[in-house]
Amino acid sequence: MDYQKLAADILKNVGGQGNINTAWHCATRIRFKLTDEKKADTKAIENLDGVITVVQSAGQYQVVIGNSVGQVFDQLANQAGLENKSDTATEEPADKENLINRFIAFISGTFTPFLGAMAGAGILKGLLALFVALDWMTKTSGAYQIWYAAGDALFNFLPIFLAFTAAKRLKVNQFVAVALAAALVYPTMVTVADKATTLHFFGIPVVPTTYTSSVIPILLAVWVLSYLQPLLDKIFPDAVRNIFTPLFSLMIMVPLTLIVVGPIGSGISNLLAAGVSGIYNFAPAFAGVIMGAFWQVFVIFGVHWTFVPVMMNNIAKMGYDPLLPILSAAVLSQAGAALGIFLKTKDKKQKALAGSGVVTGIFGITEPIIYGLTLKMKRPFICAVISGGIGGAIIGSFQAHANSFTLPSLLALPTYLGKGFSGVLIGIAVAFFLAAILTYLFGFSGQDAAQVKSDGLEEVVAPAAGTVIPLKSVHDEVFSSEAMGKGIAIVPTEGTLKAPVSGTISAVYPTGHAIGLISDQGAEILLHIGIDTVKLNGKYFETLVKKEQHVNAGDKLVSFDLDKIKAAGYDTTIMLVVTNSKNYEVNVTTETAAADNWLLKLKPE
Template identity: 50%
Template sequence: MKKDFSNLASEIIEHVGGEDNVQSVVHCATRLRFKLKDREQADKQAVDDLDGVIQVVESGGQFQVVIGNEVSDVYREITKSTSLGEEGDSGNKDNGADKGNLFNRAIDIIAAIFTPLLGALAGAGIFKGLLAVFESTGVLTTDSGTYQIFNAASDSLFYFLPILLAYTSARKFDADPYVAVVVAGALFYPDLVTFGEEQGTTDFLGIPVILTDYSTTVIPIVLSVYVMSKFQAVLNNWLHSAVRMFFTPLILLVVMVPLTLIVFGPVGTVISGWLADGYSFIYDGSPMIAGIFMGVFWQPLVIFGLHWGFVPIGINNLTIHGVDTFSAIIAPAVFAQAGSALGVWLKTRQTKVKAIAGPATISGLFGITEPAIYGVTLRYKKPFILGAVAGGIGGAVVGLSGASALAVALPGLTTLPVYFGEGFALFCVAIAISFFLAAILTYLFGFKDELEDATPSQPEPSKTAADTTTGKESKLALSSPLQGAVIPLDEVNDAAFASEAIGKGVAIIPTEGKLYAPADGTISTVFPTKHAIGLTTEDGAEVLQHVGLNTVQLDGKHFTTYVNQGDKVKKGQLLVAFDIKGIKDAGYDITTPVIITNADNYLDIIGSNDGNVQSGDAIISIVNNIKE
């Protein structure tokens, strides 16, 4: 019996502030990506508590609701019951209301353009990989009619990719999607392609035109549609409503087709070449190092939804080189998180944890890691870290193998044929290493079942730092570096801090823009963007004070630092001054995590959640283990 997702869809829309508060909504493989008009109208906790929602993540200027494999069903119900999505006017448009910074806007644009194509890209990619296997094993030959028909079915999406991107780009930029498709089609109109092959260059009203094959390209049509959307808005303002319907498309075609062939096509081709050359420079310099780096950091990028920024690299590699090594080196990272979830499933004796970890493992093996990350590995921290390490090791092996993808696809068991070719055997070894290594490390070192500690021994009474020579424990206190309201870390609107993946502590919502030293110590880090300070106390605790969330993107604006790395400071000494109003007006959350990054060195980190504090009030107790 098919599950009904209508209630979940309506509850999500209600808790994000209603349909009127949604500027746009799209979905990728596991999450709904909302662009909200007013973030304050959304109740994050209420959405997070809904049955069927794995987690809510705010990143890249988006309110992201992680659903899992059933996200498309929930999205479909949203489009049925509202005017949002593919059939509605709210769609994926950029109507100028987006006031996010350039980085957030770039991620939002890339996600909106490519996510509608994700399913088709994955299906065509798998098909293309299977066809390569059939050809290599002699099941099909290239001169057979069956092969040619299958090849057309698997390759048509990639060949006509500019047309599909024209449509999704037009929806994002609020341009006429059908005119955009016509402009894209003109780029590789058969007669024009033939003319270009014969002539190479020609002219348009005396202006030189370099004719080339724009099939499979990405950047030229996106640039063209963006400019077309601005020109269309101007035309609609100029032209009378009586003739606008006919003359706006006419003028757009007359202007945009030549302009695309003369300007955006060549410029986009040059940018594509730079992008491909830049990636090749890094990869060719050391494929193993590139594999280690992406293997370790790919899943953290997924957590924040920033992995979409790398999608054009993979597609561009396919366009320029015909294969993509980037998709190959990130594959072990996916299998590693599935392995970590398996390690938890094998170790735990808790029915509830097994019920989450088992399906998450299976989902991860098929390329969907969000259930494993949010439901299991990030929740317990160490499994996530060990999975990242295993992913880095597997990435190094893939880099050594030289394996590459023949098409765009989510790394998983069903998409293995996409990687068929040079280095395929070692590629399979690499993902197996990542999966089983992550499972073994997690089972042995990364997860301690709570049921094992059902009858814990009572701890001895804590002592103060002055009593460290007479007992087995001591308690060190950190004072508040800020004046404001204390909240627990799990209420912070940032998955990395809220999950305690970076460290343990508290967060403060400041009411005064001054950050003071919480203890005597040495400044270990002053971030170039001035938004964060690292302090190592005289007792060895490593304290990170991170003013605001995502404020690194302000690049130091609204911040003034009064210390340098290596400075000795005293408790209560002014470290940073910052403009609370300026940061808020720029669209950033001012919540400031204060965390102990080396928390694993201590018995416990106890944070105070007692509401309002003054700078200097005790907020964190560090329980230390003292040798006799």
């Protein structure tokens, strides 16, 4: 893949550098905050080789790339100067977005930059627990202690990482935010909290609270800092602002956080942990069904980010999280659906995408599967939802826990060691294999089912009575050059356009002069009545079908007044173009255009 060209094409079609407020990427997507999403050419981006799809959700314009998203983003950043621009860009005014979208954008932008490192560290902690359980290593060994420090450091000092990324999102001094977080986990403060000693700040008691591994207190503290810093900037002149604003920010925010903000954040954290624990303990199997079935739906709409701080807070407050193992069932069910597609389909492109999707899905990356396969085909996605729900119910009923945060996948299994681990193994196995079986048996319909018949020819019959002529002879360069695809043309003798194949109407043009349809075997066909007849604005045309309607070969699609169109000075030649003809070996006939005559025979390559 040419990452540089793909990045350039994406940059052009999102509206250029001037239309980008901020941009970042996660495991599979480039996420944009655009000034005006209407300036982005979504269709053009989706058609780029290397782009899986485009998602507009949670106030973000998300271009789904897949595993090579990092390389594409690097090129995009170089071309658009994103690193420089992000420091000076003015965010879209807050009142243009609802509160939920702003919150989700803040959470995703805060956690995304170090999510990979956090997942890797979590897996390392899980592996160490496995090594100890298998007697391959002892907790007193030097190797264990060094590796445990490597795995646990990010979680122990999590407030520092969150402070840095949250400050960037809220556009405050990142190093002041980091210093604030570091004060919360400073050894003296940790010791005081461990001993439950109450300090006094000018007579005001400081509640002893441990902030290592915490999430919500530092996010609240940085949010408060985002209001204090601009106020201090206004008070101090330019000559001393760079020193006095950080000085007073720390002098005010550290005690304020320890006395007020931190305890409030800790209280919220405790309530969240207790709430999740209460709901889960009341009906663990039901919680498993809901999270296992609908987690990928949450991912599609981008609202899954709201669960990340909750799950991390659970681990910080309770020492475990009950949701993460259930999510593995949701992830593995998508991988299973990809396996079902891989085994069933004969379409080479679909098989290649499904095969790679199985591998990436097992390791926790499901976006290429969802947007490239299951969601497009619909039924496989439903099969995965059902399987994920059943697998999640099994895991929930065993009350399994995650001892460390990492991305749900097979790699996360060591982090689920302990209570309910056998249920995790059963649940994810059921989710994976059931999704594969259901998809293989019931996941294909219509054009999807027809794609497995790779050796079958599809006949395209005449859409109208008349004289057949080669497409290259029509007086329109767009069609005659075959730039839109191979096909045939007819000089009609009557004013009725009929379906040349059985399929689903994919496009109905308001002017009535053109119809798009997708055959039951996957051929994408454009029928265009006349040349430049769009200028008639629908005059002399009557459309007889609706978008998404299924039609059979020979059904009437459009009625048009042939004589009046000719009298108006327009060429009435009908063009039949297979727009995805690159996927076929196309045989063309020049026989008379009658209802029982085929004009094209399409053989999948």
